[in-house]
Amino acid sequence: MSVIIPYIDEPHPVTGVTNAKLGIWLFLASEVMLFGALFSTLIIMRTSAVDWPAHGSDVLNVPLATLNTVFLITSSVTIVLSWAALKMKDLKKFKLNMGLTILLSFGFLVIKYIEYTSKFHHGHFPSTSTFYAVYFTLTGLHGLHVVGGIITNLYLLGPGSKMWEKEPERFTGRIECAGLYWHFVDLVWIFLFPALYLL
């Protein structure tokens, strides 16, 4: 017996949005609290510290982090373009933009890997100082979110895209939800970049 989950590809009469969209926004609200707690900890420690162990721009690689910011901002554009392509019934363009999103995400991780290995090579670990504890915790958690996004997007580009043939509306809804998650990952980085690398 198959069970049909209601209001997956049509808006719920009470909320006006699909259950999938409401669900992803609820999840993102919980994510705001998770990152918000860590981020506010950093801001309060940083502004109230008499002597801060390190100045981000002195010990971290700002040009590489700026390149990573460009990668994430560009991937945010490509993922929203992949959703727009599906709205225009263009699966080929969707695949191109989603592929670019994944490629840029991998680019972000490669740069993060270079940064981390350089830090470890110079003997900087989370236990080294409060600054590095905060740096590795926040960028590590953000990096895990990037990995989660890549896995989801790879599925939607590969086997998950078969849904387009039979249920195009539902598939477009899935891409919109994946896009909302990815924009959130970009949004977190937009705040982490100045807070960790530039202040």
Add this chain to the structure above:
Amino acid sequence: MSHGEMTVEEVKKHVKKYYVVFGALLCLTVITVGISYLHLPIFQAVLLGMAVASLKGGLVAAYFMHLIDEKKIIYSMLWLTVVLFAFCMLIPLFTLHGYK
């Protein structure tokens, strides 16, 4: 209007906006990096850095996440999140008051 009911022409208009926002985000990134070279006192630097970041975040949320024309239930949920987040921020700030 729900995003599920958009026509092809409306989607094309949205796409143009995405490119404009993309350009604005790149410009704001350059400004963010530029601010770090001003070597401002920490409080002003945090304030200015977060102001530019908030502007960038606002553009992403408004246009890429379509919050500019979203349903009331989504706004209600996000306002509740903002209130709870502000509350979490205020608790430690109050404990810092008078601390030497």
